[in-house]
Amino acid sequence: MRYLKKGGKLWIRIFPQKPVTTKSSESSMGGGKGRVDHYVFPIKPGRIIFELEGIPEEEALDALNKASDKLPLKTKIIKK
Numbered sequence: 001m002r003y004l005k006k007g008g009k010l011w012i013r014i015f016p017q018k019p020v021t022t023k024s025s026e027s028s029m030g031g032g033k034g035r036v037d038h039y040v041f042p043i044k045p046g047r048i049i050f051e052l053e054g055i056p057e058e059e060a061l062d063a064l065n066k067a068s069d070k071l072p073l074k075t076k077i078i079k080k
Contacts, residue, residue: 014047018042020037050067057079
């Protein structure tokens with residue numbers, strides 16, 4: 001968001017909607033599934049995660065490269 005300032009737009013094309021449940025560490029066996037701990041989105045290859053618009057191409061590439069360093073998967077930058 002820092003690279004966009006007030007001129008660009010960012011779209012996040014995924015939304016975490018799959019719940020992941022956990023049981024407490026000291027609970028006994030049985031008693032159900034457990035409460036929802038967090039939500040995830042399973043990403044398959046070829047899925048577009050972010051889109052940028054309204055900033056120069058060099059700044060967009062720099063911003064996407066820095067964002068891809070923080071993701072736990074291999075990414076590829078494409079342009080239309």
